[in-house]
Amino acid sequence: MYTFSDIADILQVVPEQAPHNPLIEQLLTDSRKLVVPESTLFFTIHSVGRSANPFVETLYEQGVRAFVVDESYNGFSRCTDASFIVVRDVVDALQKLAKRHRVRFSLPVIGITGSNGKTVVKEWLYHLLNHTYQIVKSPKSYNSQIGVPLSIWQINNQHTLGIFEAGISQTQEMERLNAMIRPSIGVITSIGEAHASGFKNVEEKIEEKLSLFEGATALIYGSNDPVLKRKVGEYARKQPGMKILSWGSSEDNTVCVLETITHGATTSIHCRYKKALLHFNIPFADVASVSNALTCITVLLYLNVPESMIREHLHHLPVVEMRLEMKEGIQHCSVINDSYISDLTSLSIALDFLEQQHQHPRRTVFLSDIYQLRKDKDTTYRYVSALLNKKKIDRLIAIGEDLMQRRDWFAKIPETHFFPDTESFLLAYPQFTFQHETILLKGARVFGFERIMSLLETKTHDAVFEINLSALRNNLRFYQNHLRNTKLMVMVKAFSYGTGSFEIANILQHAKVDYLAVAYPDEGVELRQAGVRLPIMVMNTEEAGFANMVKYNLEPEIYSFRIATAWIRYLEARNITGFPVHLKLDTGMHRLGFEWNDITNVCMLLRESPQIKVQSVFSHLVGSENPSLDTFTKHQAELFNKMCDEIAVVAGNAFLRHLGNSAAITRHPDLRYDMVRLGIGLYGMDSVPEVAARLQEVGTLKTTISQIRVVKAGDTVGYNRAGRMTKDSTIATIRIGYADGYPRMLGNGNGQVWINGKKAPVVGNVCMDMTMVDVSGIDAREGDTVILFGPQYSVQEVASRAGTIPYEILTGISQRIKRVYYHD
Numbered sequence: 001m002y003t004f005s006d007i008a009d010i011l012q013v014v015p016e017q018a019p020h021n022p023l024i025e026q027l028l029t030d031s032r033k034l035v036v037p038e039s040t041l042f043f044t045i046h047s048v049g050r051s052a053n054p055f056v057e058t059l060y061e062q063g064v065r066a067f068v069v070d071e072s073y074n075g076f077s078r079c080t081d082a083s084f085i086v087v088r089d090v091v092d093a094l095q096k097l098a099k100r101h102r103v104r105f106s107l108p109v110i111g112i113t114g115s116n117g118k119t120v121v122k123e124w125l126y127h128l129l130n131h132t133y134q135i136v137k138s139p140k141s142y143n144s145q146i147g148v149p150l151s152i153w154q155i156n157n158q159h160t161l162g163i164f165e166a167g168i169s170q171t172q173e174m175e176r177l178n179a180m181i182r183p184s185i186g187v188i189t190s191i192g193e194a195h196a197s198g199f200k201n202v203e204e205k206i207e208e209k210l211s212l213f214e215g216a217t218a219l220i221y222g223s224n225d226p227v228l229k230r231k232v233g234e235y236a237r238k239q240p241g242m243k244i245l246s247w248g249s250s251e252d253n254t255v256c257v258l259e260t261i262t263h264g265a266t267t268s269i270h271c272r273y274k275k276a277l278l279h280f281n282i283p284f285a286d287v288a289s290v291s292n293a294l295t296c297i298t299v300l301l302y303l304n305v306p307e308s309m310i311r312e313h314l315h316h317l318p319v320v321e322m323r324l325e326m327k328e329g330i331q332h333c334s335v336i337n338d339s340y341i342s343d344l345t346s347l348s349i350a351l352d353f354l355e356q357q358h359q360h361p362r363r364t365v366f367l368s369d370i371y372q373l374r375k376d377k378d379t380t381y382r383y384v385s386a387l388l389n390k391k392k393i394d395r396l397i398a399i400g401e402d403l404m405q406r407r408d409w410f411a412k413i414p415e416t417h418f419f420p421d422t423e424s425f426l427l428a429y430p431q432f433t434f435q436h437e438t439i440l441l442k443g444a445r446v447f448g449f450e451r452i453m454s455l456l457e458t459k460t461h462d463a464v465f466e467i468n469l470s471a472l473r474n475n476l477r478f479y480q481n482h483l484r485n486t487k488l489m490v491m492v493k494a495f496s497y498g499t500g501s502f503e504i505a506n507i508l509q510h511a512k513v514d515y516l517a518v519a520y521p522d523e524g525v526e527l528r529q530a531g532v533r534l535p536i537m538v539m540n541t542e543e544a545g546f547a548n549m550v551k552y553n554l555e556p557e558i559y560s561f562r563i564a565t566a567w568i569r570y571l572e573a574r575n576i577t578g579f580p581v582h583l584k585l586d587t588g589m590h591r592l593g594f595e596w597n598d599i600t601n602v603c604m605l606l607r608e609s610p611q612i613k614v615q616s617v618f619s620h621l622v623g624s625e626n627p628s629l630d631t632f633t634k635h636q637a638e639l640f641n642k643m644c645d646e647i648a649v650v651a652g653n654a655f656l657r658h659l660g661n662s663a664a665i666t667r668h669p670d671l672r673y674d675m676v677r678l679g680i681g682l683y684g685m686d687s688v689p690e691v692a693a694r695l696q697e698v699g700t701l702k703t704t705i706s707q708i709r710v711v712k713a714g715d716t717v718g719y720n721r722a723g724r725m726t727k728d729s730t731i732a733t734i735r736i737g738y739a740d741g742y743p744r745m746l747g748n749g750n751g752q753v754w755i756n757g758k759k760a761p762v763v764g765n766v767c768m769d770m771t772m773v774d775v776s777g778i779d780a781r782e783g784d785t786v787i788l789f790g791p792q793y794s795v796q797e798v799a800s801r802a803g804t805i806p807y808e809i810l811t812g813i814s815q816r817i818k819r820v821y822y823h824d
């Protein structure tokens, strides 16, 4: 336990002000994650271009009384009842605290790093060792400069083993993580490519990762990667006291892998360790899972876990899905299914996501007993009840004996139901109604909440369009970091480029973008009805939509005298003045907008029309992504400046100027003006490869195989006998067609789909609801997943094969295909 003044001592500073000396239990870096104000210490960690100082007062109002701030903070007099520590570098202070906390405990710690598989290996080691040890581990994938200290802070006296992840993207970072984690056992998973921009090459990346293990007594890795093997060898020579344990196919490995055989969905692993032959089975068939399992096996053998016990637990290795998924449910519900391992951090993340959903008036939570306890049961469930109260849920359906025994603690929730197990709830299910609400399912694996899920979700067409909300956040963050003080309008027209409406807008609102833009008033109305409060610009306004524009506070784009006059007359008749509008200028696109010749009349109109207020003036670039059009882009910008200056004289108020779309944000930083309009980049596409490498593709279009047959040479497949077989071939029929938005242009070998890691060409013509593909030589079965595009197989490539652009493919995906939203 630390008091505020203990923490000041550790940081070696005298508090700026300290009216009280509260006990500090929680460290907070994200103001939205506040749960227990009295014992929280908030760190003002700024993101690029965004100060965290304003959150101090927000939290102060919510009862937080302890803060660590830097010298840019000056609001002490507004928070006289709070204690403050002022430091030069807030992140550094957080890390210092973690370091001091860590050295108080002598428990063994496993430190895991690597490019892929860190979280899976961490969760699997937890699964394999939690019968033997009291384990503290990083929640989710908290492995950054901020995530690691927050993970370390959880260590307490009861723990007998720590398992922490360390992730880095630049040189020099690992040293700081090492000083906090102080691993006694180091584990390095896979290395991957040096794509992360912070490294010169793979060698440098490996060297940096190895520096996590400074001071460890053992290092464990897989030696099949020759570069990794060589670098570990060099490193080991400099660390005479460190034991190096490896697994791999050659004889010189600690665990020599003799054979791995997959049958169906399982793999048998045969290996030799200290002259003994060992055999294990794991319930996975993919290469990455086998590697991760071998890494775990090597760790367990090093820890002297008996072979029989390893075998027993490997047999039940869980899927580490780490997915928070939102689907359409029965009776107009949205159902969020959280398959993260059930612990307090993931509960808090899931409740945050629930809180961001404004589309339905009610919120219901299904919660099971929690097995991964950080403290004793009572402390845990008190925290859970505080968390649920804070998130203002309407109904709690709690399942499990521990929750049931503490039902009184949840009395503040308007409606609660308690069941000892999932079966009892299923029996009672017919007495419940679920309607127009957002439902969160958060259960530990043993409770089998998938049985509840299957009652609540609507059955779907087999094709789904999966939207990765974490990737979307990543892309947004990339642009926000780039922009610093420029405002950001996000284009969510056409169902957010096919990805969704309120589902995307809720995320954008939570991430504090400045503006949204839609194409038509109806799209804006839908967002308002789903609780989106951000200002919304509507690009195509016609008289039929005026009433809704006013009713829902939607701001029109004014692009012609006809629309301007009609709108002004409409407002005048209702005695409305100062309604915000956005003037569209035509600087070369020749689509919508006022031209240079119109400017005198525009100015006159503005002078005479108190009904409207110029909120912004904007134009659109015709070829911001195209280097050969840079001169034209410059010309457009000059014309834009000239026209804006004329309007500024008469506008009577300051207005925002904006010109750039996604490509302009990165290619023409000098054309950002006051705001930019982000579109395609948010969904992961950019024409500049260096930018594209920093973005993640957001959408994956998937379907399944309905039938597989062999078609003989000379026979044909599909309409008009277009798909003629030159040799005997295995043909799979998949559930997607042009009515779903899969372009007919992709027929007859133009297109390919991705099945079990291989590409299968489209055979014959694409049909309305089905398509045939050649799976000869691919291990494919009926029911297997087929990826039409996604991170594995870019929509950009699919578009170019179909002779179009990604925009058309994305927006063309039929509404009959269900969208599924998830966080990974």
Ligand SMILES: *Cc1c(COP(=O)(O)O)cnc(C)c1O
Pocket (backbone or CB within 6 Å): 491, 620, 660, 661, 662, 663, 677, 678, 679, 680, 681
């Ligand atoms: C669609 C649109 C954008 C966004 O363009 P991207 O190329 O997707 O970034 C920007 N401005 C206007 C006026 C648009 O219609």
